[in-house]
């Protein structure tokens with residue numbers, strides 16, 4: 001069994017979707033949710049569904065021993081970022097080589113980097129007048145949004161689409177594709 005931890009800072013619509021899509025997976029399961037915010041919507045979901053969760057703020061994330069002990073306790077093999085705001089610390093990247101993935105709600109390298117999160121990304125896409133956007137799933141390295149790309153999916157933007165219309169289109173792509181990309185990666189691990 002491959003145990004997955006999902007790191008999320010907000011509502012967690014992706015975390016929820018991934019959890020639901022992994023219910024029927026025989027060889028992988030969502031073993032832990034980690035959030036840096038104690039009021040994140042994703043924690044309510046974790047409680048409702050009795051998924052173990054940990055609240056690890058910025059200072060706690062810097063404490064290697066505590067974080068590694070938490071992940072070891074839940075026997076975590078793979079980490080999925082789903083709307084996670086903090087930079088992943090170096091020790092975690094070393095401990096999980098090619099085993100931490102992120103989703104970014106744009107076509108990297110466009111509209112990525114520090115501070116480019118959620119709605120801010122869609123507003124930047126709108127302001128740039130782009131006629132397409134999409135999602136990028138990538139391995140996580142020590143820089144925001146810079147690890148090796150795993151997959152990208154695209155969608156068109158109509159001239160009168162608002163930033164919120166763009167968010168909706170991108171979210172639909174995320175929900176359609178992220179769970180499958182994770183399943184494919186996890187399958188390779190269990191071989």
Ligand code: GAR
Nearest residue numbers: 010011012013014083103105117118
């Ligand atoms: C998602 O769109 C995700 O791609 C984005 O935050 C949103 C979280 O939504 N991540 C980033 O912007 C990372 N730079 P959710 O909480 O509903 O899953």
